[in-house]
Amino acid sequence: MDISPYETDNSVSCRLTSQIPDVCRKEDCCLGIDEAGRGPVLGPMVYGICFCPVSKKEALKDLKVADSKTLTEAERENLFQKLDEAKSYVGWALQILSPNTISTSMLQRTKYNLNALSHDTAIGLVQYALDSGVQLKEVYVDTVGPAEKYEEKLSQLFPGIDVTVRSKADSLFPIVSAASICAKVARDHVVKSWKFAENLGEVDTDYGSGYPNGTESISLFSDPKTKFVRFSWSTAQTLMDSKAVTVHWDDEEEDGEKAAQRQNNRSMLSYFGASGGDNGQNPTQQTHRFFTERRLRSLNTL
Structure with missing residues (x-):
């Protein structure tokens, strides 16, 4: 073939x-x-x-x-x-x-x-x-x-x-x-005949059929970094959790998607309430940049 x-x-x-x-x-x-x-x-x-x-x-x-x-x-x-x-x-x-x-x-x-x-x-x-x-x-x-x-x-x-x-x-x-x-x-x-594109050095290709319970399979990615591995499998995830360095992503600002979700969760009636300030926004509420960058503001009247 x-x-x-x-x-x-x-x-x-x-x-x-x-x-x-x-x-x-x-x-x-x-x-x-x-x-x-x-x-x-x-x-x-x-x-x-x-x-x-x-x-x-x-x-x-x-x-x-x-x-x-x-x-x-x-x-x-x-x-x-x-x-x-x-x-x-x-x-x-x-x-x-x-x-x-x-x-x-x-x-x-x-x-x-x-x-x-x-x-x-x-x-x-x-x-x-x-x-x-x-x-x-x-x-x-x-x-x-x-x-x-x-x-x-x-x-x-x-x-x-x-x-x-x-x-x-x-x-x-x-x-x-x-x-x-x-x-x-x-x-x-x-x-x-798998060709490893990654720089893995010497690879032991005696990895059997590749099933999670095979010791040959486990040995191949004891330090997993090749696309030969299905990283969505729990076997790979367990090894990654035990050997990889944990990375925490701290956003300085709430991202646009989360802000949009927060806004969507507000009652629609809140957009037609009493306003304060020139742009129709509540002066005590800080507007997320997702809305300011798009020049979006609350409506007072239709």
Whole structure:
């Protein structure tokens, strides 16, 4: 698998795609969705879709695809090779969500949790297939969150497509198993060949699968400072709390946003009360610069 487009800048997310088989633009198709790397504290999370004509479901079974977690790395590589060789009727697409993307999404002021990120990524991949001309009639998804709500959400977004969301879908539907294999192989390649942009000196790359309970993973960021780490994970936060220097930000003045919030919390009637002073402001109340800089003042009359 060629992951070089992602390696050019592994701090941002990247989409890798196969060619779209001509038959997928002509016949009704099924599509499976699964991910790899949801739990690890190191490395990306990869979402994958795999699609083929409904008439080729049995041919897909003949490839003996299975849930990627039940396969060895060599078996996954071999099955991905078979899927790639079946390009006359099988297509795939992968969305690699970088650790940096995951961290900044989950730590931003307006919280964007992993479930929402997962849903939006899966939706984007389905839309990619539709925009590419794939004649989707069936979509099978390994659930994230409550299956019924997720299924309802996807059905509303993609009317006319029969959507099935199930727990352990990767072991129930071959097309989801195929997507699982594509995602897992891509993640394995990315983790193994990760290029550290930071000046870390000698790095021990024996960091295992990157799960929080792995001693190999913990040793990599005992002094965490690389974008290979998901800093939104509690494992990373615990280490940062114990090893990093605490910084306190003391604002000399209340910032504009807080001032605006304070003003918004005032009763609307307060803006029409008796005034004192030339500008209609209460002389005993000091106006924040947020309002003075914008020449905003209270109204006495309409």
